[in-house]
Amino acid sequence: MTDEVVTAAMLAIGDELLSGRTKDKNIGHLADILTAIGIDLEEVRIVPDEEDRIVEALNALRERYEYVFTSGGIGPTHDDITADAVAKAFDVPCEHDAAAMKLMGDNYAARGMEFTESRQRMARMPRGSAHIANPVSTAPGFHIGNVYVMAGVPSVFQAMLDNVIPTLRVGKKLLSRSVNCPFGEGAIAVPLRNIQAIHPDTIIGSYPKYENGKFSTELVIRAREEEKLLAAESAVKEMVADIATQSAQ
Amino acid sequence: MTDEVVTAAMLAIGDELLSGRTKDKNIGHLADILTAIGIDLEEVRIVPDEEDRIVEALNALRERYEYVFTSGGIGPTHDDITADAVAKAFDVPCEHDAAAMKLMGDNYAARGMEFTESRQRMARMPRGSAHIANPVSTAPGFHIGNVYVMAGVPSVFQAMLDNVIPTLRVGKKLLSRSVNCPFGEGAIAVPLRNIQAIHPDTIIGSYPKYENGKFSTELVIRAREEEKLLAAESAVKEMVADIATQSAQ
Numbered sequence: 001m002t003d004e005v006v007t008a009a010m011l012a013i014g015d016e017l018l019s020g021r022t023k024d025k026n027i028g029h030l031a032d033i034l035t036a037i038g039i040d041l042e043e044v045r046i047v048p049d050e051e052d053r054i055v056e057a058l059n060a061l062r063e064r065y066e067y068v069f070t071s072g073g074i075g076p077t078h079d080d081i082t083a084d085a086v087a088k089a090f091d092v093p094c095e096h097d098a099a100a101m102k103l104m105g106d107n108y109a110a111r112g113m114e115f116t117e118s119r120q121r122m123a124r125m126p127r128g129s130a131h132i133a134n135p136v137s138t139a140p141g142f143h144i145g146n147v148y149v150m151a152g153v154p155s156v157f158q159a160m161l162d163n164v165i166p167t168l169r170v171g172k173k174l175l176s177r178s179v180n181c182p183f184g185e186g187a188i189a190v191p192l193r194n195i196q197a198i199h200p201d202t203i204i205g206s207y208p209k210y211e212n213g214k215f216s217t218e219l220v221i222r223a224r225e226e227e228k229l230l231a232a233e234s235a236v237k238e239m240v241a242d243i244a245t246q247s248a249q
Numbered sequence: 250m251t252d253e254v255v256t257a258a259m260l261a262i263g264d265e266l267l268s269g270r271t272k273d274k275n276i277g278h279l280a281d282i283l284t285a286i287g288i289d290l291e292e293v294r295i296v297p298d299e300e301d302r303i304v305e306a307l308n309a310l311r312e313r314y315e316y317v318f319t320s321g322g323i324g325p326t327h328d329d330i331t332a333d334a335v336a337k338a339f340d341v342p343c344e345h346d347a348a349a350m351k352l353m354g355d356n357y358a359a360r361g362m363e364f365t366e367s368r369q370r371m372a373r374m375p376r377g378s379a380h381i382a383n384p385v386s387t388a389p390g391f392h393i394g395n396v397y398v399m400a401g402v403p404s405v406f407q408a409m410l411d412n413v414i415p416t417l418r419v420g421k422k423l424l425s426r427s428v429n430c431p432f433g434e435g436a437i438a439v440p441l442r443n444i445q446a447i448h449p450d451t452i453i454g455s456y457p458k459y460e461n462g463k464f465s466t467e468l469v470i471r472a473r474e475e476e477k478l479l480a481a482e483s484a485v486k487e488m489v490a491d492i493a494t495q496s497a498q
Binding site: 190207 | 264265266267268269270271272273276277278279280281282283284289290291292293294295296297298302324325326327328329362365366367368370371385386402404405423425427434435437438439441442445452453454455456457458459464469471
């Protein structure tokens, strides 16, 4: 059973996410992709651009989950400290990677631009890292151990993630079905709890929505076995129909 | 100096945030509001609807930060376990709050609806909690110690937060100025690092954007003293103008 579940965490790095200046788009994207391929995202943390905080969070997460994905802090400016922090977490030196220097040097040369010391900073990574290709802007992300370090700019994060995904071990997909329920949670809580009890190999979530002064609910059934998924879905649909009949009487 | 800074963390609770089904809107909203009133949001965690995980994260955060705000898991259904988890973290019983029972009972009576056992579940809170009023749908959030427990539905979260904000101790606001820079980070990293070194009481962040195949950068200067903010802002603007002149030559 254990092999069926592959777990992951995300560490989003950046003062701008905590100040509200930037609204994160990478967490939701990663969540969507991992769910689709059969990896369970089990925890997310957002921390500021501070080395100790990044090291602490990264060490907590990489020990606990099979994969950790980070976003942000790998550019050339003084506030980009993710590579150093990851190296510190792994207790290895952070150094200019020869292959990244070559790749980026060639790219800047081809564009007639100087490969300055700050640009070279983007070629720094923890010793022992492998590249994550960056088709958008060349400077690679990297992975070391079970940690995948990617850019914060969403288009670059997504492009890097596309290159990482095919290399990951995946578990059995958590399948899901969604049932719209026109009633608030108070009206369905008891029968829904019973359905959950009768279908223990499913996870039934109830998500209230509040629109135009009225609550409705989206009921989401999740399971790794299709048969169990469909059985619970039927029970949920029947419950919604029963309540509709009762309330029409 | 210590008194000038008031810190906070957020704990967003819910499987749906980790599966990608729901894209969180509360983190960004809380970040905006706290920044505006002078509280520094220093960490965010997202955890699933699992009691142990909520307890562990909550205890880590409430010890470290002056305030902790939670979202999600306070409805009437079986997957709403936040009140129990918070009670467990504080090692107090989770019980039906008499004032909440009265408030909600009256409200359901006025609407001609039955105050069922599941609806009564929403009146449960850790012993010793105080209410957070819910002008949208009556069932109150609560706070205990330095932890503020609010709904996950964004309109309800926001309404509850509006009631919490005036009661919080605030620090000196972190003021900010933003300078648009038409160059990528590689072009500005060295002079920007120098400006940061010369203006140590400011925090200068560099946020790359990638649009239409070209990088530009937003430079954000933050400081608690307006004078220091404006001095660093001038230096950043001058830097951008200098690079523009050089690249035009």
